[in-house]
Amino acid sequence: MTTHAIAPDTTRRPDRPQPAPTHWHGYLWTGSGQEWERLGKADSLDLASPDRPPVRTAEWLRKSPRLLQGTWPDPAAARDWLAGEWEKACEHALNPVPDWVRGDDRAERALLAIQTGCWPSYALWLRGGMLVCMAVVGAADGCH
Secondary structure (H helix, E strand, O other): OOOOOOOOOOOOOOOOOOOOOOEEEEEEEEEEHHHHHHHOOOOOOOOOOOOOOOOOHHHHHHOOHHHEEEEEOOHHHHHHHHHHHHHHHHHOEOOOOOHHHOHHHHHHHHHHHHHOOOOOEEEEEEOOOEEEEEEEEEEOOOOO
């Protein structure tokens, strides 16, 4: 198996260490291209909107609870959810999804990312003009 390096999160501040996650959240947003465009209009853009997928992955924690698909105490279980949702999305992809972005290797990279605090976030255009966005984000006790 090829070893992949995970890019460090350059937004983290060394003077403010983050607590280690005790559980992982899985988020999913699906909407039409028109809805995505409406949510992203410059004159009405509200990045804090609970209905809009976030710009930064960790901001999923601030979104509407209706986008939360599950919570897991184990990073492998969170990875399994993400891999399953990704495979379902790939079956409905607007364009064929290459093998290198599917399967066991991608799942292993996702697990490595989750274990090192680099939350995986995926998006894919689907047939019918739909877009799906999904992510796994770690959280410490007391996040909800």
